[in-house]
Amino acid sequence: MIRNVTIQDIAREAGVGKTTVSRVINGNGYVKEETAQRVHKVMEKYHYQPSAAARSLSRQESDMIGLLLPEIDNPFFSEMIQGIASVVERSGFTVMLSSSANTPERDFRILESMHRQRIRGLIYVPACDYDDEENYGQIKVALEQLGCPVVILDRPIARLDYDCVTTDNFIGAMSCTQTLIDAGHKRIGVVAGNMELFIGRERFRGFQKALERAKLPLKKEDILYGEFDKQITYERVKEMLSRPDYPKAFFLSNNLSEAGFLKAVFERNLRIPEDVAFVSFDKISNQDIYNMPFTYLERNVRDLGEQAAQLLIRRFDDPDGPVQKVVVISKVIPMGSERKV
Amino acid sequence: MIRNVTIQDIAREAGVGKTTVSRVINGNGYVKEETAQRVHKVMEKYHYQPSAAARSLSRQESDMIGLLLPEIDNPFFSEMIQGIASVVERSGFTVMLSSSANTPERDFRILESMHRQRIRGLIYVPACDYDDEENYGQIKVALEQLGCPVVILDRPIARLDYDCVTTDNFIGAMSCTQTLIDAGHKRIGVVAGNMELFIGRERFRGFQKALERAKLPLKKEDILYGEFDKQITYERVKEMLSRPDYPKAFFLSNNLSEAGFLKAVFERNLRIPEDVAFVSFDKISNQDIYNMPFTYLERNVRDLGEQAAQLLIRRFDDPDGPVQKVVVISKVIPMGSERKV
DNA sequence: TTGTAAGCGTTATCAC
DNA sequence: GTGATAACGCTTACAA
Numbered sequence: 001m002i003r004n005v006t007i008q009d010i011a012r013e014a015g016v017g018k019t020t021v022s023r024v025i026n027g028n029g030y031v032k033e034e035t036a037q038r039v040h041k042v043m044e045k046y047h048y049q050p051s052a053a054a055r056s057l058s059r060q061e062s063d064m065i066g067l068l069l070p071e072i073d074n075p076f077f078s079e080m081i082q083g084i085a086s087v088v089e090r091s092g093f094t095v096m097l098s099s100s101a102n103t104p105e106r107d108f109r110i111l112e113s114m115h116r117q118r119i120r121g122l123i124y125v126p127a128c129d130y131d132d133e134e135n136y137g138q139i140k141v142a143l144e145q146l147g148c149p150v151v152i153l154d155r156p157i158a159r160l161d162y163d164c165v166t167t168d169n170f171i172g173a174m175s176c177t178q179t180l181i182d183a184g185h186k187r188i189g190v191v192a193g194n195m196e197l198f199i200g201r202e203r204f205r206g207f208q209k210a211l212e213r214a215k216l217p218l219k220k221e222d223i224l225y226g227e228f229d230k231q232i233t234y235e236r237v238k239e240m241l242s243r244p245d246y247p248k249a250f251f252l253s254n255n256l257s258e259a260g261f262l263k264a265v266f267e268r269n270l271r272i273p274e275d276v277a278f279v280s281f282d283k284i285s286n287q288d289i290y291n292m293p294f295t296y297l298e299r300n301v302r303d304l305g306e307q308a309a310q311l312l313i314r315r316f317d318d319p320d321g322p323v324q325k326v327v328v329i330s331k332v333i334p335m336g337s338e339r340k341v
Numbered sequence: 342m343i344r345n346v347t348i349q350d351i352a353r354e355a356g357v358g359k360t361t362v363s364r365v366i367n368g369n370g371y372v373k374e375e376t377a378q379r380v381h382k383v384m385e386k387y388h389y390q391p392s393a394a395a396r397s398l399s400r401q402e403s404d405m406i407g408l409l410l411p412e413i414d415n416p417f418f419s420e421m422i423q424g425i426a427s428v429v430e431r432s433g434f435t436v437m438l439s440s441s442a443n444t445p446e447r448d449f450r451i452l453e454s455m456h457r458q459r460i461r462g463l464i465y466v467p468a469c470d471y472d473d474e475e476n477y478g479q480i481k482v483a484l485e486q487l488g489c490p491v492v493i494l495d496r497p498i499a500r501l502d503y504d505c506v507t508t509d510n511f512i513g514a515m516s517c518t519q520t521l522i523d524a525g526h527k528r529i530g531v532v533a534g535n536m537e538l539f540i541g542r543e544r545f546r547g548f549q550k551a552l553e554r555a556k557l558p559l560k561k562e563d564i565l566y567g568e569f570d571k572q573i574t575y576e577r578v579k580e581m582l583s584r585p586d587y588p589k590a591f592f593l594s595n596n597l598s599e600a601g602f603l604k605a606v607f608e609r610n611l612r613i614p615e616d617v618a619f620v621s622f623d624k625i626s627n628q629d630i631y632n633m634p635f636t637y638l639e640r641n642v643r644d645l646g647e648q649a650a651q652l653l654i655r656r657f658d659d660p661d662g663p664v665q666k667v668v669v670i671s672k673v674i675p676m677g678s679e680r681k682v
Numbered sequence: 683t684t685g686t687a688a689g690c691g692t693t694a695t696c697a698c
Numbered sequence: 699g700t701g702a703t704a705a706c707g708c709t710t711a712c713a714a
Contacts, residue, residue: 003401004459004488004707006706007707007709016684017685017686018685018707018708018709019685019709020683020684022708022709022710023684029683029684029710030683030684031683032684035683035684047456047482047483047486049453049456049486050708051398051459051706051707051708052394052458053394053395053397053458053459053706053707053708054394054690054706054707054708054709055709056394057392057398057689057690057691057692057707057708057709058707058708058709058710059690059708059709059710060344060709072419072422072426073416073420073422075416075419075626078413078419079414081413081414082413082414085413094437094454094458095437095438095439096435096436096437097436098426098430099426112390115388116393117435118345118392118393118394141388259627262631263629263630263632266631266632269632284627285416285626285627286600286625286626286627288604289601289604289625290603290607291604291608292607345691347690347691347692348691348692348693349691352701357700357701358701358702359691359692359693359701359702360693360694360700360701360702360703361700363692363693364699366692367693370699371699371700372699372700373699373700376699391691392691392692393692394690394691394692395690395691395692395693395706396691396692396693397692397706398691398692398693398705398706398707398708399691399692399693399705399706400693400694401693401706
């Protein structure tokens with residue numbers, strides 16, 4: 001754990017000034033080919049790497065991009081990270097990744113930490129909607145304090161006018177439900193998501209709308225609240241399946257709802273779609289291996305991430321251009337689990 | 342995008358010197374209660390956050406901990422990240438996460454980037470073994486250059502004497518195989534992992550050893566190389582299952598091997614364990630939902646990560662203590678897929 | 683084509 | 699208790 005090699009050391013050893021070394025490192029300004037060679041040699045000899053801290057301090061801008069997600073163990077977000085990282089790293093930036101674990105307080109804590117790091121830009125999937133007056137004010141200020149471009153991803157925050165990449169949750173949920181309707185189901189249940197979240201409410205609204213348009217009734221007892229959580233969904237679906245009477249078709253609000261739902265279904269040895277049909281918004285991981293008909297709403301999650309990263313990076317060169325709202329498309333992939341038999 | 346608030350601004354507004362503000366921030370040195378209050382007020386008013394860059398530069402040590410993994414979309418590593426992040430963040434450090442995508446060149450690129458960040462410590466799951474002379478020399482130097490504590494996680498690098506958290510892959514693979522033997526299988530096949538990796542070879546060796554001890558033969562054609570990759574495993578298992586004759590029991594070398602294997606098996610509508618039995622080293626995600634008997638070697642992956650993080654953080658206070666080698670235990674959880682029927 | 687010097691925002695060492 | 703002042707390692711005018 002010795003002192004790190006500095007630009008000064010390199011300059012001395014190469015018999016030049018620090019300025020020259022700096023010019024060699026950054027490839028700007030004039031420097032004689034021969035001198036440059038010599039400097040390079042010395043840098044390699046000592047495995048010199050310029051200090052990012054010193055550089056950001058001097059340049060007054062860092063190369064770090066913040067990535068703040070609500071979950072990191074959800075494969076949905078893992079895939080998103082892939083997309084983001086590929087774009088960000090290709091552009092020479094460094095990623096600082098944190099998970100809020102769906103906790104607003106952690107969102108704030110992490111944003112402070114990112115502020116200290118003076119991140120160059122932020123890609124943000126909020127832990128919640130921040131829609132009441134107090135929360136809204138807080139998140140607004142927290143983001144403004146960052147003083148850098150922000151891209152909101154997947155979960156929009158109303159009234160916050162940042163670049164944004166989302167899916168149309170209403171339309172998506174409607175398509176899912178319509179798929180069940182088209183298959184001939186008349187009584188359709190739902191595993192709703194977290195209704196505190198806009199995306200949860202939108203998906204539910206899309207579900208309702210589809211039923212309404214088809215003039216199908218929705219019984220209150222056919223609505224389950226799974227909170228976008230596998231375990232909770234499992235427990236509630238399990239309970240429902242133990243009733244004498246329940247819907248034979250379901251709309252599932254996300255991948256974790258699907259996982260919990262399937263667990264309960266398989267536990268009772270029900271067959272899909274013979275005993276119970278469904279369509280899911282997003283798909284569980286490894287769904288391809290079971291040779292079972294799992295119908296789902298497909299969206300290119302990796303692309304979702306890439307788009308967000310591109311939006312952010314473009315924003316660096318054009319800080320004051322018009323705000324961009326990207327909506328990535330989604331479509332139902334019918335695999336058979338929607339069928340009525 | 343205005344200039345950030347600095348310690349100087351706070352000092353001025355509070356009518357004190359920067360030193361005093363610094364003392365208030367860090368809670369060291371004497372400062373009158375009343376003064377401290379006043380400074381706090383001003384800091385809050387401006388949402389002041391000290392610049393991490395300036396601080397590291399001045400202190401000559403950063404609060405960033407590097408986390409370098411070979412894959413980030415593999416749930417195995419997602420779970421590991423959870424464990425690491427929980428410990429690291431609780432201790433007030435910041436995580437810099439990167440994935441090498443199993444590419445040694447990327448390992449080096451990322452290590453350089455982390456060197457520039459002057460990371461305080463590194464948790465490292467190498468992309469490969471670096472066991473030939475040239476590679477070994479390179480990784481050795483790259484890690485030394487970092488000039489910070491390093492913990493090698495999950496995939497040991499021979500001859501590199503760093504703190505280390507691993508599983509006993511040989512023993513683990515032996516237990517898996519023994520489980521099949523105990524169930525009465527006489528002909529057991531294997532989906533080997535990446536044999537370029539020590540962990541791949543160890544698991545294979547454990548498999549062989551178990552057979553040998555039981556005096557069971559191993560046919561060459563019963564060995565499949567799945568490269569720890571789902572798609573590759575799928576293709577090769579698929580091919581094997583199309584042969585007129587193949588083993589009715591398998592040892593699978595990791596979670597992705599299991600996924601690929603199951604995909605091929607289910608595609609042919611084979612039943613587990615009636616048509617084909619298996620035991621897997623690690624388990625696929627969502628394995629609990631299918632109500633199917635998936636026997637696997639359990640290790641506490643989250644704990645693996647936590648231990649590594651703890652080792653690293655303890656190392657900060659005791660840079661020269663003896664090198665620690667932690668081996669986390671594992672055990673087979675018999676679910677039924679090992680049975681011979 | 684190169685070097686000198688100032689400055690970036692902190693912390694640490696002294697004085698007072 | 700408090701405040702100048704000098705680092706820390708880099709970039710960037712400005713000179714030469």
